[in-house]
Amino acid sequence: MRDLPPDDIALAGEYVLGTLPLSERQAVTRRIASDADFAREVARWEAHLDPLAEEVMPVSPPRRVWAEIEARALGVPERAPSGLWRWLAGASAISAAFLGAILWLGEPLMPAQGRMWVSDMVSEDGAVRLAALYNEKTGEMRVSMGGAAPAPERDFELWLIAGDAAPVSLGVMPRRGQAAMPIPADLRQVIANATLAITEEPRGGAPAGVATGPLVAKAELRRI
Missing domain, CATH: 2.60.40 (Immunoglobulin-like)
Known part of the structure; x- marks a missing residue:
């Protein structure tokens, strides 16, 4: 088993968080199948982060969510960002900061x-x-x-x-x-x-x- 460089450790964390673009995510999925050390790092991140996901209560999205998804998928002219998309942007920023801290501090964060x-x-x-x-x-x-x-x-x-x-x-x-x-x-x-x-x-x-x-x-x- 070899030590992974910091960039690979960060990549594994981003994969588990789901913040990678589709093409990069697909490349990482292929790497997991062929690189045992990298696959172990992904599993380590899953063990760290999965308990946090279990604490999140399911919430039914408002009806406007589907309208916004449809508008973006079908190319309907953009409107000003709604609370949903602003919230997603904010959540992404928090996830990035969260990931950065646990990458550097190297410890799982349990509720x-x-x-x-x-x-x-x-x-x-x-x-x-x-x-x-x-x-x-x-x-x-x-x-x-x-x-x-x-x-x-x-x-x-x-x-x-x-x-x-x-x-x-x-x-x-x-x-x-x-x-x-x-x-x-x-x-x-x-x-x-x-x-x-x-x-x-x-x-x-x-x-x-x-x-x-x-x-x-x-x-x-x-x-x-």
Whole structure:
């Protein structure tokens, strides 16, 4: 059994989530039949994600759903997106962030663990990436740092921004790899829908707890 590269692990997760275009999905299906190591990775993702699907209650779609599907299939002129299609777009974004976090943090997320929020931050040039997963039950945030490291005399620092409040430092990030960060009790009350941001600061973190360096990346925390 060989270790798969990160791109193949991500591909297996996207296959299980059902986010791949048809042609790519068909190619992956063929690969599963011929590549035992890749097939095992797909099975691992299914074991991680299937319990989440079992928690979803079936809901009958509104009648307008079929009208919209028919309109798109038959080429009827487009109308403004309805709530359904906007919801699907939002769900897709959440799935992508969810997938990104579990890929980087490498652990199954079961409903019994409590409500969770995820944030997947990527710098504008794609060179720096940080995935964060907050567990409401434990009050702990898991982070995984990847991509380019800061300069030797600099550090990346993570900030929580809740509404119009000033950013609050959550700590200096590992130069690479994972870390577990307990979130102070007062911040746990504002974690929902807050924004996480990474700045580049002097080694050891921003002086006086106030950001001084450039913004590297930011993203909202989304509930999953």
